[in-house]
């Protein structure tokens with residue numbers, strides 16, 4: 001059952017959230033130090049067309065969501081959810097839904113008619129969460145990487 005939304009708030013992130021964001025990066029499967037996250041937040045501040053929201057429950061960061069948009073030649077301007085994670089202790093209390101809603105609202109405000117997201121095939125609970133919120137699974141992909 002959801003908590004009363006008054007139990008938490010969603011707001012744009014600040015540099016001083018770096019430690020809590022780093023902890024949650026680990027819970028998302030992307031182990032990151034506080035220093036790495038602080039550096040990334042500073043880099044992000046110089047970019048347009050993205051937003052990082054945090055949820056705060058009882059003064060503690062209970063989740064974060066990152067949304068961004070960039071123009072492409074083959075598709076109309078759309079937004080993409082870069083990451084979404086809720087602290088293990090706070091899952092199932094409505095925080096994820098509120099963060100996703102904030103990302104969607106940012107996308108609408110910035111002229112995007114679609115929000116896309118990519119989710120590892122092993123995250124079956126997250127897939128149910130997204131499908132219940134109106135997201136369709138439109139394709140499967142492989143992810144390639146090359147060290148430069």
Ligand SMILES: CC(C)(COP(=O)(O)OP(=O)(O)OC[C@H]1O[C@@H](n2cnc3c(N)ncnc32)[C@H](O)[C@@H]1OP(=O)(O)O)[C@@H](O)C(=O)NCCC(=O)NCCS
Pocket residue numbers: 027028083084085086087090091092093094095096097098118119120123125126128129132
């Ligand atoms: C997926 C995730 C962001 C959902 O956030 P959350 O705060 O737990 O979700 P909410 O409480 O807002 O919403 C719960 C809804 O999702 C469903 N749900 C999905 N996973 C759940 C979980 N682990 N616990 C409780 N409910 C869950 C519930 O049935 C509920 O649906 P309903 O409101 O239609 O009944 C969160 O579980 C999470 O951080 N998971 C690990 C990281 C991850 O997989 N991120 C997504 C990467 S693409």
